[in-house]
Amino acid sequence: MQIYLPIAEISVNAFLLLGLGGIVGVLSGMFGVGGGFLITPLLFFIGIPPAVAVATGANQIVASSFSALLAHLKRKTVDLRMGSVLLAGGLVGAAGGVGIFNYLKSLGQVDLLVNLCYVVFLGIIGGLMFIESVNALYKTRSGKRQPRKKHTWIQKLPFKMRFRVTGLYISVIPPLLVGAFVGLLAAIMGVGGGFIMVPAMIYLLGMPTKVVVGTSLFQIIFVTAFTTLLHATTNYTVDIILAVLLLVGGVIGAQFGTTLGAKLKAEQLRILLALLVLIVCGKLALDLLLQPSELYSIGFSS
Amino acid sequence: MRALLVLITAGMLVGAAQAEEDIVLGLNQSEVSISTNFNGSEIIIFGAVKRETPIPDGPELEVVVTVSGPSKPLVVRRKEKKFGIWVNVDAVEVDRAPSFYAVATSAPLREVLNRIEDLRYKISVPRAIRSVGAPMNIMNSAAFTEALIRIRRKENQYQLIEDGVTVDQQTLFRANVQLPAALIEGDYNTRIFLTRGGKVISQYETVIDVRKVGLERWLYNLSREQSLIYGLLSLAIAIAAGWAASAAFALLRR
Numbered sequence: 001m002q003i004y005l006p007i008a009e010i011s012v013n014a015f016l017l018l019g020l021g022g023i024v025g026v027l028s029g030m031f032g033v034g035g036g037f038l039i040t041p042l043l044f045f046i047g048i049p050p051a052v053a054v055a056t057g058a059n060q061i062v063a064s065s066f067s068a069l070l071a072h073l074k075r076k077t078v079d080l081r082m083g084s085v086l087l088a089g090g091l092v093g094a095a096g097g098v099g100i101f102n103y104l105k106s107l108g109q110v111d112l113l114v115n116l117c118y119v120v121f122l123g124i125i126g127g128l129m130f131i132e133s134v135n136a137l138y139k140t141r142s143g144k145r146q147p148r149k150k151h152t153w154i155q156k157l158p159f160k161m162r163f164r165v166t167g168l169y170i171s172v173i174p175p176l177l178v179g180a181f182v183g184l185l186a187a188i189m190g191v192g193g194g195f196i197m198v199p200a201m202i203y204l205l206g207m208p209t210k211v212v213v214g215t216s217l218f219q220i221i222f223v224t225a226f227t228t229l230l231h232a233t234t235n236y237t238v239d240i241i242l243a244v245l246l247l248v249g250g251v252i253g254a255q256f257g258t259t260l261g262a263k264l265k266a267e268q269l270r271i272l273l274a275l276l277v278l279i280v281c282g283k284l285a286l287d288l289l290l291q292p293s294e295l296y297s298i299g300f301s302s
Numbered sequence: 303m304r305a306l307l308v309l310i311t312a313g314m315l316v317g318a319a320q321a322e323e324d325i326v327l328g329l330n331q332s333e334v335s336i337s338t339n340f341n342g343s344e345i346i347i348f349g350a351v352k353r354e355t356p357i358p359d360g361p362e363l364e365v366v367v368t369v370s371g372p373s374k375p376l377v378v379r380r381k382e383k384k385f386g387i388w389v390n391v392d393a394v395e396v397d398r399a400p401s402f403y404a405v406a407t408s409a410p411l412r413e414v415l416n417r418i419e420d421l422r423y424k425i426s427v428p429r430a431i432r433s434v435g436a437p438m439n440i441m442n443s444a445a446f447t448e449a450l451i452r453i454r455r456k457e458n459q460y461q462l463i464e465d466g467v468t469v470d471q472q473t474l475f476r477a478n479v480q481l482p483a484a485l486i487e488g489d490y491n492t493r494i495f496l497t498r499g500g501k502v503i504s505q506y507e508t509v510i511d512v513r514k515v516g517l518e519r520w521l522y523n524l525s526r527e528q529s530l531i532y533g534l535l536s537l538a539i540a541i542a543a544g545w546a547a548s549a550a551f552a553l554l555r556r
Contacts, residue, residue, distance in 0.1 A: 002483060004340040006518040007525060011341050011483030047484075059536050066544030074552070112389050225537055232533030236525050240536050241338070247540055251547030288387040296449030297390075299377040 007239035008052045014245055016046065021060065021249025028061070028250070029068040029257020030264075031198065031213065031273045036061050036191030036224070037122065037280060039246070048242065050111075055231030055238045056246070061192050061224040063247035064254040065217045071258040072214030079211050082163045083218035085172055086197070089179025090186070090223050097187025098230075117189050119285045125199050126277030132203070133270035167208070174205055183223060192220035195277055202270075209266040323363070324352040325494050325506040332508070334481065334490075335515040342483040345369065345510060348476040351496065361499035363472040364407070364414035368425055368495075369479050369510065371402030372488030378446040394446040398432040401486045402459050406466030406477040416500035423495065423502060427451055427460050458482045487512050 003014045020042055024035035036057050043053035072078050162169045178200045186193035194216050201212045232238040261269060330346040347367050357363075376399050382391040407414050411426060420426050431447055454460040459482060467477040490510040495502050514522055525532045 002339065002341040004336055004338055004483070004518060006514060006522045009484065009486050059540055062537060063540035063544045066541050067547045068544075070545065070548035071551075112387075228537055228540075229530075229533040232525070232536065233529045236529060238525070238533060238536050240521055240525075240532070240539065243536055244539060244543075247543045251543050254544075255547055255551040290388075291383070292381060292388055294449075294453065295381045296446065296453065297379050297381070298450060298453055299379060299393075 003241065003245070005048075005052075005239050005242050007237065008048050008056075008242060010047060010049075012046060012048070017242065017245040018249040020046075021064075021246035022253040023249075024060075024246075025064045025067070025250035025253020025255075026257040026260065027253075027276065028064045028194075028217075029071065029254035029259075030261040031194070031257075031269065031276075035064060035250075036193075037118065037189075037195055037277075040191065041280065041284070048239075049237075051235060051237045052239050052242070055228065055235065056242045058192075058224045058227040058231065059238055059243040060246040060250055062221055062228060063243075064250035065192070065221045065224065067251040068254040068258055069214065069217040069221060071255060072217060075214075075262070077210050078214035078218055079163055079207075080218065081161075082168075082175060082207070082211075083215045085161070085175045086179035086182075086215070086219045087222050089176040089181075090183035090193075090219055091226070093180035093183025093185075094187045094223060094226065095183075096180075097184040100184070101188050114189055115284055115288060117185065119281055119288065121185065121189075121196060122277050122281035122284070125196060126274050126281055128203075129199055129270055130274035130278060133267050133274060137267040137271065168206065170205065178204060179219065182219075186223055187227070192224050194220050195273075198273070209269065213261065322353060322355055323496055323504050325496060325504055326350045326352050327494060327506055327508060329492075329508070329510065332510055334485070334510060334512040336485060336487060336513065336518055337515050338517055340483065340485070340518075342485070343481045345479045345481060346476065347479065347492065347494065348474075349494065349506075350475070351473050351504075357472050358498075363469060364409055364497045365467045365469055365475045365477070366408070366411075366414055366425060366495040366497060367404075367406045367467055367477040367479070368430075368491075368493045369402070369404045369481075370400045370430060370491045370493075371486060371512075372490075373398045373400045375399075376450065378450050380446065380449075394443050396431060396447065396450060399450060400430055401488075402481070402490070403427055403430050403454075404461040404463065404479045406461075406463040406479060408465065408467040408469045408475070410464050411462065414497050414500065415495075415502075419497070419500065419502050423493075423505070425493075425495065427455075427462055457484070459484075481512075485512060487514050 001014045002011050004011045020039070024039045024042075027038065028035040039060060040053050040057045043057060044050055048056075069078065159172045160169055161172050178197065182193040182197045182200065185196055197216045197219065198212055201207045201216065202209060207215070228238060264272075327347070327349040330348075331343075334343050334345070351363065376396040377393050378396060379390040379393045381388045384391065405411065405426060415425060420429055424430055428447065428451060431450065451460055458480075461480075463477075463479075466479075467475055469475045490512050492508050492510055494506045496504040513519070521532075524535075
């Protein structure tokens with residue numbers, strides 16, 4: 001069934017969009033990633049104009065994250081306190097990110113930078129997670145438990161705060177910095193930033209994986225809602241019909257994803273997320289390295 | 303609507319003043335409505351040649367029909383391999399390129415229209431594009447316009463349909479133009495030329511009105527005029543959908 005999108009001004013298959021939203025929804029529920037790093041390239045691929053894809057993708061992430069967050073709230077796997085600290089950092093970072101983005105836009109080549117950002121960050125994070133979780137899986141198999149490193153430099157910082165749900169008593173500076181860094185990258189790359197935040201929370205802050213997902217979703221909702229509004233009021237690129245189709249698939253998928261995620265072991269979950277991140281990274285890297293079939297492209301001059 | 307009437311009358315006057323062979327035109331639809339389930343549209347342009355005198359001797363009467371969507375300035379960029387990756391290296395601005403352009407002819411284009419007439423009336427696809435602002439450092443700006451035509455042609459946005467017009471008894475003619483699903487709203491200028499021996503002997507212009515209707519129209523207007531409300535509305539829908547799915551699943555599990 002073809003449907004005409006009023007803002008994107010093209011006609012696409014409605015079921016294709018529903019399916020796309022569904023797949024991304026499953027992943028967002030499972031891993032606590034908003035799915036922006038998946039949905040935006042997928043929308044490009046089916047021919048949605050990039051500006052509309054980025055803005056509408058953000059709106060879709062709000063919906064699937066909200067659905068997944070509710071599921072996590074019921075299972076009490078959200079640390080609201082930690083989430084708020086991350087969010088405070090995130091908003092500051094996002095504001096800075098928008099500034100950097102506009103500056104680079106004035107220099108040209110912003111597409112290239114966004115692509116490079118994707119390849120570099122997805123590559124590093126995916127690679128590290130994959131190695132680490134394979135090791136962890138191997139160690140649990142052989143019966144040894146990895147002792148948690150308790151005394152790092154992070155423990156020595158001031159302004160300590162107790163995060164009861166997470167079971168941590170640490171300084172607020174690292175979460176604030178993590179939030180700000182994620183916000184910065186999120187604004188530049190046009191994603192929620194879950195794929196950066198989840199590993200950062202696990203490996204930098206030492207939070208348990210089960211709490212990380214819900215807490216990251218909490219922060220993502222606010223950041224992407226902010227982004228959606230910004231795009232709708234300045235660029236007029238949010239397509240409601242496209243968003244509705246994606247999110248109908250997305251919210252249902254997110255519920256399944258949460259259930260699925262609860263059944264898997266934390267290490268398995270991490271390996272899967274790492275593989276997914278690496279696949280997307282590989283695809284984007286190939287686009288940069290291989291000769292495109294059409295060397296010319298059409299853009300609208302402003 | 304008034305503009306449309308003015309155009310039609312102007313077209314008629316021009317036709318009457320120029321030649322003894324005039325065009326009487328019909329369209330299967332003078333308006334194309336883009337609704338939610340819009341999936342392209344076919345326009346049938348038909349008409350007759352009105353004469354006071356008998357059919358002149360000499361070359362046969364041929365018909366050229368063009369349909370042109372709203373024009374926008376564009377940038378065409380070119381990629382080159384730098385430091386191992388493909389990056390945009392240079393760009394050419396195209397002042398005016400129609401979002402959609404179709405030429406239908408009753409015989410191969412070069413037979414029905416000579417180059418001078420093409421240049422004068424800007425009929426063929428390359429002539430319909432205007433590009434002047436190529437920077438000094440770009441040697442082959444023509445390659446950029448060629449690329450633009452190639453890309454648009456692949457997407458069916460630019461069409462050259464030779465033998466797309468049937469002419470009967472040198473009097474009746476009929477052309478079909480397929481509008482693609484990815485259509486931008488606006489005035490689609492439609493021109494009909496009568497030619498003999500490569501020369502234009504009469505022309506006629508009209509406008510096909512392509513408009514979003516219903517929900518499409520409402521959403522589009524809201525997004526432009528009340529963008530904050532539109533943004534909040536999309537967020538509200540997102541939150542509501544997220545909550546509804548969660549609630550529905552909670553009920554299912556119980």
